Amino acid sequence: xxxxxxxxxxxxxxxxxxxxxxxxxxxxxxxxxxxxxxxxxxxxxxxxxxxxxxxxxxxxxxxxxxxxxxxxxxxxxxxxxxxxxxxxxxxxxxxxxxxxxxxxxxxxxxxxxxxxxxxxxxxxxxxxxxxxxxxxxxxxxxxxxxxxxxxxxxxxxxxxxxxxxxxxxxxxxxxxxxxxxxxxxxxxxxxxxxxxxxxxxxxxxxxxxxxxxxxxxx
Numbered sequence: 001x002x003x004x005x006x007x008x009x010x011x012x013x014x015x016x017x018x019x020x021x022x023x024x025x026x027x028x029x030x031x032x033x034x035x036x037x038x039x040x041x042x043x044x045x046x047x048x049x050x051x052x053x054x055x056x057x058x059x060x061x062x063x064x065x066x067x068x069x070x071x072x073x074x075x076x077x078x079x080x081x082x083x084x085x086x087x088x089x090x091x092x093x094x095x096x097x098x099x100x101x102x103x104x105x106x107x108x109x110x111x112x113x114x115x116x117x118x119x120x121x122x123x124x125x126x127x128x129x130x131x132x133x134x135x136x137x138x139x140x141x142x143x144x145x146x147x148x149x150x151x152x153x154x155x156x157x158x159x160x161x162x163x164x165x166x167x168x169x170x171x172x173x174x175x176x177x178x179x180x181x182x183x184x185x186x187x188x189x190x191x192x193x194x195x196x197x198x199x200x201x202x203x204x205x206x207x208x209x210x211x212x213x214x215x216x217x218x
Contacts, residue, residue, distance in 0.1 A: 018039040021036055048071055050067060051071055063093070077095060109127065138156050148175075
């Protein structure tokens with residue numbers, strides 16, 4: 001018989017919960033369940049994504065991976081990220097400074113990069129605090145009004161109403177034509193994907209019929 005945690009245990013019943021081999025002195029426990037050393041290291045214990053070694057103690061989990069606290073660092077500067085705000089790019093952690101520097105979106109107004117939410121309009125990016133009307137400098141996000149484009153610049157509805165009627169009519173016609181083209185492009189893309197899926201399904205069906213015919217012949 002074996003003693004473990006001040007209790008007598010029958011070796012026949014005291015076994016690893018994965019391989020079911022009797023446990024020896026190298027017992028590993030997690031959540032009141034017992035494992036042998038090999039099964040614990042390979043199946044239960046977290047492995048650090050950086051050093052590839054089993055983590056004996058606290059593990060930091062991010063991006064579906066586990067890390068030793070001392071190895072969870074910024075990929076660019078190796079600054080420790082434990083307890084710090086970090087950003088991810090292609091499932092790799094970065095400190096906020098280097099994420100912004102390397103991958104942040106550049107604001108069209110201030111030309112600075114930002115890791116925060118940006119406003120994308122007219123094929124340009126703006127900081128939330130820099131999306132102004134080109135006519136009156138009103139912050140458009142706060143105004144909650146429709147944004148009108150002219151010469152690839154954003155205008156508020158108040159400034160738009162000041163434009164000559166002929167110009168407003170041309171802008172409206174241009175916007176309607178652009179919307180129509182977008183709808184046509186979306187429909188064309190959906191039709192293309194549907195056609196590819198149909199061909200793929202037909203090929204799978206043909207392959208299954210070949211396999212079934214081969215099996216029947218044998």
